[in-house]
Amino acid sequence: MANLSDMSLKILEVMKQHPDGITEGEIREKLKIPPAEQANFGRRRRELNYLHLIEKVQDGPRVLYVYKGPRTKPRDTSQINIRLRAQALHAARGRCGNCGRTIEKHGIVLVVDHKVPREWGGETVPDNLWAICEDCNAGKKNYFKSVDADWMRKVMAHKSVHVRLGETLKAFKGEAVPAATLEFVANQDDWKKRIRELRYLGWEIETFNRKLSEGGRVSSYYQLVKSRPWPEDPTGIIRQYERDRAERNKADD
Numbered sequence: 001m002a003n004l005s006d007m008s009l010k011i012l013e014v015m016k017q018h019p020d021g022i023t024e025g026e027i028r029e030k031l032k033i034p035p036a037e038q039a040n041f042g043r044r045r046r047e048l049n050y051l052h053l054i055e056k057v058q059d060g061p062r063v064l065y066v067y068k069g070p071r072t073k074p075r076d077t078s079q080i081n082i083r084l085r086a087q088a089l090h091a092a093r094g095r096c097g098n099c100g101r102t103i104e105k106h107g108i109v110l111v112v113d114h115k116v117p118r119e120w121g122g123e124t125v126p127d128n129l130w131a132i133c134e135d136c137n138a139g140k141k142n143y144f145k146s147v148d149a150d151w152m153r154k155v156m157a158h159k160s161v162h163v164r165l166g167e168t169l170k171a172f173k174g175e176a177v178p179a180a181t182l183e184f185v186a187n188q189d190d191w192k193k194r195i196r197e198l199r200y201l202g203w204e205i206e207t208f209n210r211k212l213s214e215g216g217r218v219s220s221y222y223q224l225v226k227s228r229p230w231p232e233d234p235t236g237i238i239r240q241y242e243r244d245r246a247e248r249n250k251a252d253d
């Protein structure tokens with residue numbers, strides 16, 4: 001279950017081959033990463049931190065990554081420091097990232113929160129922090145309480161985006177899951193399409209909008225109606241299904 005994405009594994013391999021450390025630029029060069037994947041490189045490298053201990057060492061102007069071995073305990077992330085907190089609050093511009101209410105109009109108080117909880121392996125990095133109002137924060141804590149954090153940590157590290165999304169929906173046991181949670185679990189722009197593709201495997205998922213609070217904006221939610229056991233290679237089967245359909249469409253023309 002605890003699989004990492006293919007790119008993460010390749011990055012890990014290169015780090016292991018260079019026990020004295022290697023820079024990010026050198027890793028990119030060795031892996032000859034296609035331009036389309038370049039943007040994901042940083043995330044893929046950080047993803048390794050869930051399961052592996054990797055030290056960052058300053059060597060003159062160079063930053064080296066040194067592989068230290070697998071983690072025996074789940075990552076213990078630090079508190080959100082002042083700089084990260086200020087950064088997230090600045091980016092919010094007085095508006096709750098979840099419900100959209102503002103300090104000025106609705107008198108809300110903003111708190112800085114992890115989008116993906118730390119217990120799931122969510123990191124204390126700008127990408128995973130947002131400013132939300134106290135109401136949303138309380139609601140979210142309540143919401144995530146029912147979800148098994150150990151299981152979610154494994155789900156987050158799975159290489160198939162379809163398995164990550166499907167297992168997250170299952171983990172909420174029929175409760176509606178906020179779009180923001182699924183977006184982060186998918187870790188890609190096309191995440192809505194990936195959810196729709198689960199239909200090819202016989203899954204049924206409903207989507208609906210909900211207003212979180214008076215004056216807030218409408219947020220979308222996803223709810224699992226029916227799930228199916230995973231085949232050997234879910235993402236591969238979905239890709240094959242799409243290729244077959246494209247062929248059929250061509251034949252119909």
Ligand SMILES: [Zn+2]
Pocket residue numbers: 096097098099100101132133134135136137
């Ligand atoms: Zn809010």
